[in-house]
Amino acid sequence: MTDVHASTTTTTTSGSDGAAVREVDASLIGSLIAVLVVAGGLGVAARVGALALLVAVAVVQALFAVSWVFGTAMPGRKGAIVIAALAAGGADVVVSVWPHGRLGTLLAVLGLAVPVMFFHQLTRGAARTRLVESLSYMAVLVVSVVALAALVQLRHEFVDQRLGGIIVSAVVSCVGAALVVGYLIDLVVPVPRFDPEVHRGMLALVGAAVVGAAVGYLTLHEHAEFEDGRSVFLGAALGAVAAFLAVAAAFVLHGAAIPQARVGMVLRPVCAALLPLGVLAPGAFLLCLAIRS
Numbered sequence: 001m002t003d004v005h006a007s008t009t010t011t012t013t014s015g016s017d018g019a020a021v022r023e024v025d026a027s028l029i030g031s032l033i034a035v036l037v038v039a040g041g042l043g044v045a046a047r048v049g050a051l052a053l054l055v056a057v058a059v060v061q062a063l064f065a066v067s068w069v070f071g072t073a074m075p076g077r078k079g080a081i082v083i084a085a086l087a088a089g090g091a092d093v094v095v096s097v098w099p100h101g102r103l104g105t106l107l108a109v110l111g112l113a114v115p116v117m118f119f120h121q122l123t124r125g126a127a128r129t130r131l132v133e134s135l136s137y138m139a140v141l142v143v144s145v146v147a148l149a150a151l152v153q154l155r156h157e158f159v160d161q162r163l164g165g166i167i168v169s170a171v172v173s174c175v176g177a178a179l180v181v182g183y184l185i186d187l188v189v190p191v192p193r194f195d196p197e198v199h200r201g202m203l204a205l206v207g208a209a210v211v212g213a214a215v216g217y218l219t220l221h222e223h224a225e226f227e228d229g230r231s232v233f234l235g236a237a238l239g240a241v242a243a244f245l246a247v248a249a250a251f252v253l254h255g256a257a258i259p260q261a262r263v264g265m266v267l268r269p270v271c272a273a274l275l276p277l278g279v280l281a282p283g284a285f286l287l288c289l290a291i292r293s
Helices: 002-048 050-071 077-097 104-122 131-148 150-156 161-188 202-220 230-255 262-291
Strands: 193-195 198-201
Touching: 002 050, 002 150, 002 161, 002 262, 050 077, 050 131, 050 150, 050 161, 050 262, 077 104, 077 131, 077 150, 104 131, 131 150, 131 262, 150 161, 150 262, 161 198, 161 202, 161 230, 161 262, 193 230, 198 202, 198 230, 202 230, 230 262
Parallel strands: none
Antiparallel strands: 193 198
16 A cells, blocks of 8 residues: 555656646746747847837837736736836836936936835735735836836947947847857756756856857957957857846746736746846946947
8 A cells, every 4th residue: 555655646746747847848938939039029120220129129118017017926916017117118218318318317217116116005005915025026127127228228329320220139139049048958958057946057058158159249240349359258248147137037936926827827938038138238238338449
Protein backbone atom coordinates (compact mmCIF):
# COMPACT_ATOMS: atom_id res chain seq x y z
CA MET A 1 0.00 0.00 0.00
CA THR A 2 2.83 2.36 0.87
CA ASP A 3 4.56 1.68 -2.44
CA VAL A 4 1.36 2.41 -4.35
CA HIS A 5 0.86 5.66 -2.44
CA ALA A 6 4.47 6.71 -3.04
CA SER A 7 4.15 5.88 -6.74
CA THR A 8 0.98 7.95 -6.99
CA THR A 9 2.62 10.88 -5.21
CA THR A 10 5.64 10.72 -7.50
CA THR A 11 3.44 10.64 -10.59
CA THR A 12 1.42 13.62 -9.36
CA THR A 13 4.56 15.61 -8.59
CA SER A 14 6.06 14.82 -11.99
CA GLY A 15 2.84 15.91 -13.65
CA SER A 16 2.85 19.19 -11.73
CA ASP A 17 6.49 19.82 -12.67
CA GLY A 18 5.72 19.14 -16.33
CA ALA A 19 2.78 21.56 -16.25
CA ALA A 20 4.96 24.22 -14.63
CA VAL A 21 7.64 23.80 -17.30
CA ARG A 22 5.06 24.10 -20.07
CA GLU A 23 3.66 27.24 -18.45
CA VAL A 24 7.11 28.81 -18.26
CA ASP A 25 7.84 27.92 -21.88
CA ALA A 26 4.52 29.42 -22.99
CA SER A 27 5.29 32.59 -21.03
CA LEU A 28 8.73 32.95 -22.62
CA ILE A 29 7.33 32.35 -26.09
CA GLY A 30 4.59 34.91 -25.47
CA SER A 31 7.16 37.47 -24.33
CA LEU A 32 9.33 36.71 -27.35
CA ILE A 33 6.43 37.32 -29.75
CA ALA A 34 5.49 40.53 -27.95
CA VAL A 35 9.05 41.86 -28.23
CA LEU A 36 9.22 41.05 -31.95
CA VAL A 37 5.95 42.86 -32.67
CA VAL A 38 6.55 45.91 -30.47
CA ALA A 39 10.23 46.44 -31.25
CA GLY A 40 9.57 45.94 -34.95
CA GLY A 41 6.72 48.44 -34.91
CA LEU A 42 8.70 51.06 -32.98
CA GLY A 43 11.74 50.61 -35.22
CA VAL A 44 9.75 51.11 -38.41
CA ALA A 45 7.80 54.06 -36.97
CA ALA A 46 11.03 55.80 -35.90
CA ARG A 47 12.31 55.71 -39.48
CA VAL A 48 9.00 56.90 -40.95
CA GLY A 49 8.76 60.14 -38.98
CA ALA A 50 8.30 61.90 -35.64
CA LEU A 51 4.50 61.67 -35.74
CA ALA A 52 4.58 57.97 -36.56
CA LEU A 53 6.96 57.35 -33.66
CA LEU A 54 4.75 59.35 -31.29
CA VAL A 55 1.72 57.29 -32.28
CA ALA A 56 3.67 54.04 -31.93
CA VAL A 57 4.90 55.03 -28.47
CA ALA A 58 1.35 55.90 -27.42
CA VAL A 59 0.15 52.48 -28.57
CA VAL A 60 2.93 50.72 -26.65
CA GLN A 61 2.16 52.79 -23.56
CA ALA A 62 -1.48 51.72 -23.73
CA LEU A 63 -0.56 48.09 -24.33
CA PHE A 64 1.85 48.06 -21.40
CA ALA A 65 -0.64 49.73 -19.06
CA VAL A 66 -3.38 47.20 -19.82
CA SER A 67 -1.04 44.20 -19.71
CA TRP A 68 0.59 45.33 -16.46
CA VAL A 69 -2.67 46.06 -14.66
CA PHE A 70 -4.31 42.74 -15.60
CA GLY A 71 -1.13 40.65 -15.78
CA THR A 72 -0.11 41.44 -12.20
CA ALA A 73 -3.70 41.38 -10.84
CA MET A 74 -2.83 44.53 -8.91
CA PRO A 75 -5.37 46.11 -6.56
CA GLY A 76 -7.08 49.31 -7.75
CA ARG A 77 -7.00 48.42 -11.44
CA LYS A 78 -9.55 50.94 -12.73
CA GLY A 79 -7.81 53.91 -11.15
CA ALA A 80 -4.44 52.62 -12.29
CA ILE A 81 -5.59 52.59 -15.91
CA VAL A 82 -6.81 56.20 -15.65
CA ILE A 83 -3.61 57.42 -13.96
CA ALA A 84 -1.43 55.59 -16.48
CA ALA A 85 -3.38 57.14 -19.36
CA LEU A 86 -2.98 60.63 -17.89
CA ALA A 87 0.75 60.11 -17.23
CA ALA A 88 1.38 58.70 -20.71
CA GLY A 89 -0.59 61.48 -22.37
CA GLY A 90 1.21 64.14 -20.34
CA ALA A 91 4.61 62.66 -21.20
CA ASP A 92 3.82 62.50 -24.91
CA VAL A 93 2.57 66.09 -24.90
CA VAL A 94 5.59 67.61 -23.15
CA VAL A 95 8.16 65.90 -25.39
CA SER A 96 6.20 67.13 -28.41
CA VAL A 97 5.55 70.70 -27.28
CA TRP A 98 8.99 71.21 -25.74
CA PRO A 99 11.25 69.09 -27.97
CA HIS A 100 14.39 70.82 -26.70
CA GLY A 101 13.66 70.26 -23.03
CA ARG A 102 15.44 66.89 -23.01
CA LEU A 103 14.16 64.67 -20.19
CA GLY A 104 13.64 67.53 -17.75
CA THR A 105 10.07 68.09 -18.90
CA LEU A 106 9.18 64.51 -17.95
CA LEU A 107 10.04 65.22 -14.30
CA ALA A 108 7.00 67.47 -14.05
CA VAL A 109 4.77 64.60 -15.18
CA LEU A 110 6.27 62.25 -12.60
CA GLY A 111 6.02 64.90 -9.89
CA LEU A 112 2.32 65.44 -10.54
CA ALA A 113 1.68 61.70 -10.69
CA VAL A 114 2.87 61.09 -7.11
CA PRO A 115 0.06 62.94 -5.26
CA VAL A 116 -2.48 61.56 -7.74
CA MET A 117 -1.39 58.00 -6.86
CA PHE A 118 -1.90 58.67 -3.14
CA PHE A 119 -5.26 60.34 -3.82
CA HIS A 120 -6.29 57.25 -5.78
CA GLN A 121 -5.67 55.09 -2.71
CA LEU A 122 -7.92 57.33 -0.62
CA THR A 123 -10.77 57.01 -3.12
CA ARG A 124 -10.75 53.21 -3.07
CA GLY A 125 -13.03 53.23 -0.02
CA ALA A 126 -13.89 49.84 1.45
CA ALA A 127 -11.71 48.15 -1.15
CA ARG A 128 -8.65 49.95 0.19
CA THR A 129 -6.58 46.87 0.96
CA ARG A 130 -3.00 45.90 0.03
CA LEU A 131 -2.03 49.59 -0.17
CA VAL A 132 1.72 49.07 -0.43
CA GLU A 133 1.29 46.49 -3.18
CA SER A 134 -1.08 48.74 -5.11
CA LEU A 135 1.17 51.80 -4.79
CA SER A 136 4.32 49.92 -5.76
CA TYR A 137 2.79 48.36 -8.87
CA MET A 138 1.28 51.69 -9.86
CA ALA A 139 4.63 53.46 -9.40
CA VAL A 140 6.30 50.99 -11.76
CA LEU A 141 3.48 51.47 -14.24
CA VAL A 142 3.69 55.27 -14.20
CA VAL A 143 7.48 55.35 -14.45
CA SER A 144 7.43 52.90 -17.36
CA VAL A 145 4.83 54.69 -19.49
CA VAL A 146 6.47 58.06 -18.88
CA ALA A 147 9.91 56.64 -19.62
CA LEU A 148 8.78 55.36 -23.03
CA ALA A 149 8.41 58.97 -24.18
CA ALA A 150 12.21 59.26 -23.98
CA LEU A 151 12.33 57.49 -27.36
CA VAL A 152 10.47 60.43 -28.91
CA GLN A 153 12.79 62.86 -27.17
CA LEU A 154 15.85 60.98 -28.43
CA ARG A 155 14.74 61.56 -32.01
CA HIS A 156 14.48 65.32 -31.32
CA GLU A 157 18.06 65.51 -30.05
CA PHE A 158 19.57 65.26 -33.53
CA VAL A 159 19.42 68.13 -35.99
CA ASP A 160 19.14 65.64 -38.83
CA GLN A 161 15.73 64.12 -38.16
CA ARG A 162 16.51 61.22 -40.47
CA LEU A 163 19.57 60.38 -38.37
CA GLY A 164 17.51 60.71 -35.22
CA GLY A 165 15.04 58.18 -36.59
CA ILE A 166 17.85 55.79 -37.49
CA ILE A 167 19.34 56.01 -33.99
CA VAL A 168 16.00 55.41 -32.27
CA SER A 169 15.38 52.47 -34.60
CA ALA A 170 18.85 51.10 -33.80
CA VAL A 171 18.30 51.44 -30.05
CA VAL A 172 14.98 49.62 -30.23
CA SER A 173 16.54 46.96 -32.46
CA CYS A 174 19.41 46.35 -30.02
CA VAL A 175 17.06 46.00 -27.07
CA GLY A 176 14.58 43.88 -29.01
CA ALA A 177 17.22 41.54 -30.43
CA ALA A 178 18.85 41.15 -27.02
CA LEU A 179 15.54 40.27 -25.36
CA VAL A 180 14.62 37.78 -28.09
CA VAL A 181 17.97 35.99 -27.85
CA GLY A 182 17.75 35.99 -24.07
CA TYR A 183 14.32 34.37 -24.18
CA LEU A 184 15.51 31.78 -26.69
CA ILE A 185 18.50 30.84 -24.55
CA ASP A 186 16.35 30.60 -21.43
CA LEU A 187 13.97 28.33 -23.30
CA VAL A 188 16.81 25.90 -24.02
CA VAL A 189 19.50 26.28 -21.34
CA PRO A 190 18.54 28.61 -18.47
CA VAL A 191 21.85 28.19 -16.61
CA PRO A 192 23.32 29.13 -14.24
CA ARG A 193 20.07 30.23 -12.64
CA PHE A 194 19.76 33.29 -10.43
CA ASP A 195 17.13 31.48 -8.40
CA PRO A 196 15.89 27.87 -8.64
CA GLU A 197 12.27 29.02 -8.90
CA VAL A 198 12.84 31.65 -11.61
CA HIS A 199 13.47 30.34 -15.13
CA ARG A 200 16.29 32.77 -15.98
CA GLY A 201 20.02 32.11 -16.38
CA MET A 202 23.28 34.02 -16.67
CA LEU A 203 24.02 32.54 -20.10
CA ALA A 204 21.10 34.53 -21.53
CA LEU A 205 22.70 37.77 -20.30
CA VAL A 206 25.94 36.97 -22.11
CA GLY A 207 24.10 36.09 -25.31
CA ALA A 208 22.00 39.25 -25.10
CA ALA A 209 25.09 41.46 -24.73
CA VAL A 210 26.82 39.81 -27.70
CA VAL A 211 23.78 40.12 -29.95
CA GLY A 212 23.19 43.70 -28.82
CA ALA A 213 26.79 44.58 -29.77
CA ALA A 214 26.37 42.96 -33.19
CA VAL A 215 23.11 44.78 -33.92
CA GLY A 216 24.58 48.07 -32.69
CA TYR A 217 27.52 47.72 -35.05
CA LEU A 218 25.40 46.73 -38.04
CA THR A 219 22.96 49.62 -37.60
CA LEU A 220 25.21 52.48 -36.47
CA HIS A 221 28.88 51.94 -37.41
CA GLU A 222 28.54 53.90 -40.67
CA HIS A 223 27.51 57.08 -38.87
CA ALA A 224 30.23 59.45 -37.68
CA GLU A 225 28.57 59.95 -34.28
CA PHE A 226 29.15 56.29 -33.43
CA GLU A 227 32.54 55.50 -34.94
CA ASP A 228 35.57 54.00 -33.14
CA GLY A 229 33.65 51.20 -31.49
CA ARG A 230 30.94 53.42 -30.03
CA SER A 231 28.26 51.49 -31.89
CA VAL A 232 29.49 48.20 -30.46
CA PHE A 233 29.67 49.58 -26.93
CA LEU A 234 26.20 51.09 -27.20
CA GLY A 235 24.68 47.85 -28.46
CA ALA A 236 26.43 45.69 -25.87
CA ALA A 237 25.44 48.00 -23.02
CA LEU A 238 21.81 48.15 -24.13
CA GLY A 239 21.69 44.38 -24.63
CA ALA A 240 23.17 43.59 -21.23
CA VAL A 241 20.98 46.05 -19.31
CA ALA A 242 17.86 44.92 -21.19
CA ALA A 243 18.61 41.31 -20.24
CA PHE A 244 19.10 42.28 -16.58
CA LEU A 245 15.78 44.14 -16.62
CA ALA A 246 14.12 41.08 -18.16
CA VAL A 247 15.39 39.03 -15.22
CA ALA A 248 14.05 41.68 -12.84
CA ALA A 249 10.67 41.54 -14.58
CA ALA A 250 10.66 37.76 -14.18
CA PHE A 251 11.25 38.10 -10.43
CA VAL A 252 8.52 40.75 -10.12
CA LEU A 253 5.96 38.59 -11.88
CA HIS A 254 7.08 35.52 -9.95
CA GLY A 255 6.09 37.31 -6.75
CA ALA A 256 2.92 38.87 -8.18
CA ALA A 257 -0.54 37.41 -7.70
CA ILE A 258 -1.71 34.97 -10.36
CA PRO A 259 -4.56 36.52 -12.38
CA GLN A 260 -7.84 34.64 -12.10
CA ALA A 261 -9.18 35.90 -15.43
CA ARG A 262 -7.90 34.37 -18.65
CA VAL A 263 -7.13 37.81 -20.10
CA GLY A 264 -4.67 38.39 -17.27
CA MET A 265 -2.81 35.17 -18.00
CA VAL A 266 -2.64 36.03 -21.70
CA LEU A 267 -1.31 39.54 -21.03
CA ARG A 268 1.19 38.49 -18.35
CA PRO A 269 4.00 37.64 -20.84
CA VAL A 270 3.35 40.93 -22.66
CA CYS A 271 4.03 43.11 -19.63
CA ALA A 272 7.14 41.03 -18.86
CA ALA A 273 8.45 41.84 -22.34
CA LEU A 274 7.54 45.54 -22.38
CA LEU A 275 8.81 46.44 -18.91
CA PRO A 276 12.52 46.28 -19.89
CA LEU A 277 11.89 48.30 -23.05
CA GLY A 278 10.08 51.05 -21.16
CA VAL A 279 12.38 51.33 -18.17
CA LEU A 280 15.50 51.31 -20.37
CA ALA A 281 14.37 54.13 -22.69
CA PRO A 282 15.76 57.04 -20.57
CA GLY A 283 19.03 55.16 -20.07
CA ALA A 284 19.32 54.63 -23.81
CA PHE A 285 18.68 58.34 -24.33
CA LEU A 286 21.47 59.37 -21.95
CA LEU A 287 23.88 56.75 -23.28
CA CYS A 288 23.40 57.82 -26.90
CA LEU A 289 24.04 61.46 -26.07
CA ALA A 290 27.03 60.68 -23.86
CA ILE A 291 29.01 58.53 -26.28
CA ARG A 292 28.32 60.23 -29.59
CA SER A 293 31.39 62.00 -30.93
